[in-house]
Amino acid sequence: MTVDRRTFGKAAFAAGVAVLAERTMAASPPGGEARNVVLVHGLFADGSSWSEVIPLLQARGLTVTSVQNPLTTLEEAVDAARRVLDRQDGPTVLAGHSFSGMIVTEASVHPNVSALVYVAARAPDAGEDYTALAARFPAPPASAGILFDGDEGRLSEAAFLRDFAGDLPEARARALFAVQQPFRRALLAGRTTQAAWRTKPSYYAVSTEDRTINPDLQRFMAKRMGARTIELKSSHVSLISHPRAIAGLILEAAGRR
Structure with a gap:
């Protein structure tokens, strides 16, 4: 059987255009400026870790919700974020700090999510072993400060003050340490099944x-995803030590700058 090269070329071109159009539509935010922001905390913290950023976003007319991450399994943590996303009316920015970058990466395929914001956060690809990825870089000092009581993990006070919140006044850091929530060991074994940063x-x-x-x-994760990136001279908790810069980045993601 002979194949007309011109016919084949036209069909291939049409197919390519269709794929490009599909990707473009997938990457487009669902409808202009975001109305809402959903925030997710990581390990060694709770939803109050966003308390410095929230008023700055609310002052710009955004509806803001800080999710209480159960810190049990990745699946349950993603489900908690999805339930909050289900309640949002219109385009929503999903922002995550630290470990919750895993949640942002997975949950942001939700149709309400218009943009993703990572704050010193994990940003794995779909199915990627984050532990193996992190092992390609020198281990951060805080890793040595993780303590386990059976199945529950937490950060020691010394490591929390020095390696987690090192640029905060000691009194503020101790107050944050007091509300630290333990995480389940199984949480660390979870892998994302999707990577929303590829399309949003x-x-x-x-x-x-x-x-x-x-x-x-x-820097590696930010570059790999092609993210709009800022750098802050900050400890791990830039959302507390540099709230205006973090709020500014979220506002940019929301189309409010």
């Missing part, structure tokens, strides 16, 4: 003085 606008705030997630690992 993504933003990343690198903490250059981070002792919890290696700054070079953060």
